[in-house]
Amino acid sequence: MENLQTQGIALPRLGLGTFRLLGDACRAAVESAIALGYRxxxxxxxxxxxEPIGAAIAASRIARKDLHVTTKVWNENLAPDAIRRAFDASLKKLRLDQVDLYxxxxxxxxxxxxxxxxxxxxLKQEGRTRAIGVANFNIALLKTVVEEIKAPIACNQVEYHAMLNQTKLRQYLSAKSIPLVAYCPLAQGRVASDETLTAIGRKHDASAAQVALKWLLDQDGVAAIPKASRAESQKANLDALQLRLDDDDRKAIAALPKDKRCVNPAFGPAWD
Structure with a gap:
């Protein structure tokens, strides 16, 4: 698995997203992913x-240094004391002494x-998180964090897939050597039925989802965290790394409409 080097950590290019995975099903999914090679x-x-993710990590017996774990603080807990409380609670539930990215x-x-x-x-100086970063920050907010506060941001995690244009954001992040971690990289399943992606997949004996995932991972400075609860889907996502898209494929994907935002809550920032 190729890694992105950022702020002193190695971030595997392909990860497991876990939003909406709960309880025993979540634990089983994480155990399956680790067994398949997800790190x-x-x-x-x-x-x-x-908690179920912490249980799965403990059961895996994988050396802690070989596993990258990201967690996040919710936007209602951004006062300094609240961040500390949320961080302590997350660490306890994960059964870890340290996370890799907060x-x-x-x-x-x-x-x-x-x-x-x-x-x-x-928290980083105390060694409790190896790196810090943001999710769902637009360019204006990033400029404040990176250029004024000069915070050592290890990534910006945002929605990004073959149906959403993130060129401006990518260009800004790239200029600052900050990776983009793509969530919803399969547009919440929408890529599976896209005719263009399906046709490209047919050419390569692959699925439309694998094509969409490889298109993302072929881009400099981009990682992706597709959610997958079943071992078959987890393996298919890993197998996408072996795909080789050509220039014609990339041109066809570039020509797709790029205006489909799947996650846009009322409290979100104004997107550029």
């Missing part, structure tokens, strides 16, 4: 599944960015 697990306080899950209208990042940087 990048993504969770969040808000997902309500850190993200601000969503920006909030009334957040105090300097105070937030002072707290996050202290």
């Amino acid at each position: 990048h697990l993504d969770t969040a306080e808000m997902y309500g599944n850190e 993200l601000v899950h969503w920006p909030s209208k009334n957040m105090n960015l300097p105070a937030m990042f002072e707290t996050l940087m202290k």
